[in-house]
Amino acid sequence: AQSVTQLGSHVSVSEGALVLLRCNYSSSVPPYLFWYVQYPNQGLQLLLKYTSAATLVKGINGFEAEFKKSETSFHLTKPSAHMSDAAEYFCAVSGPAGNKLTFGTGTQLKVEL
Amino acid sequence: DGGITQSPKYLFRKEGQNVTLSCEQNLNHDAMYWYRQDPGQGLRLIYYSQIVNDFQKGDIAEGYSVSREKKESFPLTVTSAQKNPTAFYLCATGTEQTSEAFFGQGTRLTVV
Numbered sequence: 001a002q003s004v005t006q007l008g009s010h011v012s013v014s015e016g017a018l019v020l021l022r023c024n025y026s027s028s029v030p031p032y033l034f035w036y037v038q039y040p041n042q043g044l045q046l047l048l049k050y051t052s053a054a055t056l057v058k059g060i061n062g063f064e065a066e067f068k069k070s071e072t073s074f075h076l077t078k079p080s081a082h083m084s085d086a087a088e089y090f091c092a093v094s095g096p097a098g099n100k101l102t103f104g105t106g107t108q109l110k111v112e113l
Numbered sequence: 114d115g116g117i118t119q120s121p122k123y124l125f126r127k128e129g130q131n132v133t134l135s136c137e138q139n140l141n142h143d144a145m146y147w148y149r150q151d152p153g154q155g156l157r158l159i160y161y162s163q164i165v166n167d168f169q170k171g172d173i174a175e176g177y178s179v180s181r182e183k184k185e186s187f188p189l190t191v192t193s194a195q196k197n198p199t200a201f202y203l204c205a206t207g208t209e210q211t212s213e214a215f216f217g218q219g220t221r222l223t224v225v
Contacts, residue, residue, distance in 0.1 A: 009153060032212045043117075043203055043216035044156075051212060090155060094212060100146070101214050105155040 002027045002093045006104035014112050019063075019078040021107045023091035026072065033074040034092040034101065035065055044090060050074060061085070086111045116140065117217035119204050124222045126198075134189045134220045136204035142215070143208060145187035149173060150201040150219075159202075162187055191222065198224045 007022040025031055032051050036044040048059025055067040061084075065076045074091060088108050092101040117138045126132045136145065144163045148156040158171030162181040176195025181187055191198045201221050205214040 034213060036216075041122075041201075041219065041221065043119075043218045044205075044214075045216070046213055049213055092214075100158065100161060101156075102158075103148075103156040105153060 002029075002031065002095060002102045004091050004093050004102060004104040006089075006091050006107050008107055009105065010108045010110065012110040012112060013081045015083055016080050019076070019081045019085065019109065021076040021089050021091075021109065023065075023074045023076065023104060024072050025074060025091075025093045027093055027095065029095045032094045033065075033067060034094075035059065035063070035074075035076050036090045036092060037061075038088045038090065038106075047076070047089075081109075081111045083111050083113075085109060117204060117206055117215060119202075119217035119220050122218065122220060124220055126222070126224050128224055129193045131193060132191050132198075132222065134191070134202055134204075134222070136187045136189065136217060137185055138187075138204075138206045138217075139185060140206055140215065141184070142206035143184070144206060145181065146205040146207070146214060147171075147177075147179065147187070147189045148203045148205065150203060156203065159189065198222060 003026045005024045034049045035047040038044045048057045050067045058064045063078045088106045090106050091104040094101045120135045146161040147159040157173050160179040162168035178190045203219045204217040207214045
């Protein structure tokens with residue numbers, strides 16, 4: 001069984017500040033981990049994914065995430081927030097045998113001037 | 114243009130009516146999925162199909178039905194048995210090789 005917990009349903013940062021969105025996972029098998037972004041009334045777009053290669057994963061739009069097995073975490077970071085980063089972010093986990101994803105409940109990121 | 118097409122984008126229905134949401138893909142992906150999204154609850158899996166003429170229930174299949182007669186198409190029917198059908202519905206595709214899901218733009222269903 002797999003599950004994902006996203007800490008903080010709403011996060012607010014100032015433009016130019018560090019973005020940190022938290023994700024902890026539970027998996028009975030080595031996990032594949034994903035971060036997706038969703039803009040209002042649109043589908044989800046993949047930001048980055050971890051598939052058991054390098055533990056530090058770089059994605060699109062300057063985002064990156066680090067897989068920490070000891071902490072069962074896969075937190076998403078960006079050094080400097082931009083207004084265009086305001087969106088909802090979802091962490092997801094799947095087992096390596098297939099891609100039936102289990103999603104977290106999402107974190108709404110607000111970027112303020 | 115390659116991708117996943119969900120139609121319509123907005124759909125209104127009266128309570129007690131069945132309604133079918135369309136999902137078509139030209140990515141040649143074997144797997145297709147339907148998720149339901151409600152505020153604060155993330156995405157919940159309704160049904161998925163990994164091969165033509167076969168599909169499995171997800172976590173919240175009650176009140177929904179699907180078919181997979183063609184690789185390209187995976188329509189979802191929201192039946193009158195679904196107690197709270199108003200939601201945003203997302204279709205996705207995937208392959209074993211990529212282990213990620215690709216999403217359509219969604220259909221927002223409102224039942225009045």
